[in-house]
Amino acid sequence: MQTPRTRIAQVLTIDPPRADVRVKGWARTVRDSKQVVFIELHDGSCFDSLQVVAGAEVGDLEPLRHITTGSALEVVGELVASPAKGQRVELRATQVTMLGKADPDYPLQKKRHSFEFLRSIAHLRPRTNTFGAVFRVRSLLAQEIHRFFADRGFVYVHTPIITASDCEGAGEMFRVTTLDVGAPPRVDGAVDWDQDFFAKPSFLTVSGQLNAEAFALGLSDVYTFGPTFRAENSNTSRHVAEFWMIEPEMAFADLDDDCDLAEAFVKQLLSAALERGASDLAFFNQRIDRGLIARLEHVVSSGFERMPYREAVDRLRKSGQAFEFPVHFGANLQAEHERHLTEKLVGRPVIVVDYPKGIKAFYMRRNDDGETVAAMDVLVPKIGELIGGSQREERHDVLAATIAEAGLDAEVYRWYLETRRFGTAPHAGFGLGFERLVMYVTGMENIRDVTPFPRTPRNCEF
Numbered sequence: 471m472q473t474p475r476t477r478i479a480q481v482l483t484i485d486p487p488r489a490d491v492r493v494k495g496w497a498r499t500v501r502d503s504k505q506v507v508f509i510e511l512h513d514g515s516c517f518d519s520l521q522v523v524a525g526a527e528v529g530d531l532e533p534l535r536h537i538t539t540g541s542a543l544e545v546v547g548e549l550v551a552s553p554a555k556g557q558r559v560e561l562r563a564t565q566v567t568m569l570g571k572a573d574p575d576y577p578l579q580k581k582r583h584s585f586e587f588l589r590s591i592a593h594l595r596p597r598t599n600t601f602g603a604v605f606r607v608r609s610l611l612a613q614e615i616h617r618f619f620a621d622r623g624f625v626y627v628h629t630p631i632i633t634a635s636d637c638e639g640a641g642e643m644f645r646v647t648t649l650d651v652g653a654p655p656r657v658d659g660a661v662d663w664d665q666d667f668f669a670k671p672s673f674l675t676v677s678g679q680l681n682a683e684a685f686a687l688g689l690s691d692v693y694t695f696g697p698t699f700r701a702e703n704s705n706t707s708r709h710v711a712e713f714w715m716i717e718p719e720m721a722f723a724d725l726d727d728d729c730d731l732a733e734a735f736v737k738q739l740l741s742a743a744l745e746r747g748a749s750d751l752a753f754f755n756q757r758i759d760r761g762l763i764a765r766l767e768h769v770v771s772s773g774f775e776r777m778p779y780r781e782a783v784d785r786l787r788k789s790g791q792a793f794e795f796p797v798h799f800g801a802n803l804q805a806e807h808e809r810h811l812t813e814k815l816v817g818r819p820v821i822v823v824d825y826p827k828g829i830k831a832f833y834m835r836r837n838d839d840g841e842t843v844a845a846m847d848v849l850v851p852k853i854g855e856l857i858g859g860s861q862r863e864e865r866h867d868v869l870a871a872t873i874a875e876a877g878l879d880a881e882v883y884r885w886y887l888e889t890r891r892f893g894t895a896p897h898a899g900f901g902l903g904f905e906r907l908v909m910y911v912t913g914m915e916n917i918r919d920v921t922p923f924p925r926t927p928r929n930c931e932f
């Protein structure tokens with residue numbers, strides 16, 4: 471019987487010598503000398519690759535000399551202590567089998583490529599060191615998120631992707647339709663949505679929050695973790711049109727509880743990455759962002775500062791910093807303000823609370839001052855806004871009024887308002903942008919480089 475394949479991550483933990491080790495992966499580099507061919511093999515299971523040394527034991531070396539970078543190979547051999555520097559062990563091949571040849575124009579040759587270039591070959595970049603590391607860390611974080619909530623007794627809810635209501639009321643939704651967009655049916659000149667699939671206008675969701683609220687008001691503590699979509703025409707390093715959001719929602723909770731949960735959540739995720747993603751993070755710390763590990767450790771061990779929006783604005787104004795956008799009470803905090811606050815003025819994550827009602831969504835609970843809402847944004851160095859959340863408006867009449875004030879169609883939100891007529895309760899929640907978290911943890915500076923196949927304006931290839 472054939473020995474089964476062992477992943478390279480495991481091979482690298484074996485104490486040599488060990489005969490009959492079988493690995494499969496892709497050749498990152500191939501170098502040959504007179505007597506041997508060296509193949510650096512990776513399979514994505516860990517950051518490091520495995521050095522394969524093929525000599526006389528494989529028989530004819532000639533075909534091996536022509537193995538191209540990027541080819542998929544199967545290698546069987548003996549794992550031995552490596553006499554050379556740079557690796558603890560190496561695989562002395564007895565058999566090398568070509569599984570899938572890479573044509574010689576394979577774009578990932580030895581030299582380092584720019585992230586921009588790698589975006590243009592998003593289907594091949596999972597083969598690189600950097601992207602292997604990014605997506606292992608992304609996976610680790612996703613798994614830790616489920617663990618965090620499971621440990622706290624939260625119920626995982628799958629909120630819908632297709633919806634009729636605009637959660638943020640910002641009109642940035644992608645329409646979902648089966649009508650012929652070139653010639654939709656019309657009544658009195660207007661499109662007749664009654665003939666569309668759902669007999670009403672429908673869209674891809676921008677957030678699962680409204681549905682999560684309905685579940686929290688029945689199951690107490692819930693969360694969603696799914697894709698969300700925003701047709702924002704912003705070409706920044708922090709925005710994509712399709713991203714994943716984690717949205718916990720807690721019944722019988724207020725804004726303080728919400729901030730506590732957000733802080734514990736971020737800290738646990740960073741600790742998990744530092745612990746279980748150590749070798750990938752060591753790479754990021756060395757090659758992408760020098761201060762990364764120290765920064766993450768600092769965040770885990772220090773408290774987040776909590777600050778009312780009013781104070782944040784005051785401190786930004788007094789800082790004397792020249793901003794592109796002026797800052798004053800009532801203004802939206804721009805990325806430049808958020809970053810200055812968390813990086814320069816505070817030096818650690820900041821939770822800004824109690825924003826003016828005019829710049830926040832309709833569902834946030836009105837504070838007694840009549841001016842602000844029980845909102846909270848978690849701002850972190852280098853990223854700015856990582857989390858947005860709030861205590862929700864649980865008073866039926868106040869909510870009905872804010873929906874009307876926002877110019878939203880009351881009929882669309884009828885079911886949502888009903889949750890406030892039948893056993894309403896104080897509740898709160900937030901949304902964490904998963905890609906921004908991955909940026910924060912890896913030090914990668916462009917959200918396109920932590921998203922498997924990023925969707926941005928005018929870009930939906932792959």
Ligand code: 4AD
Nearest residue numbers: 677679709710713717856857858859899900901903
């Ligand atoms: O602040 P936002 O818009 O909040 C909500 O959607 C609430 N309904 C969440 C809730 O309370 N349940 O978005 C939440 C987070 C932001 O803080 C940001 O991290 C991320 O989602 N985000 C984006 N990430 C990538 N690309 C975009 N276009 C994003 N827009 C928001």
Ligand code: MG
Nearest residue numbers: 847855857858
């Ligand atoms: Mg927000």
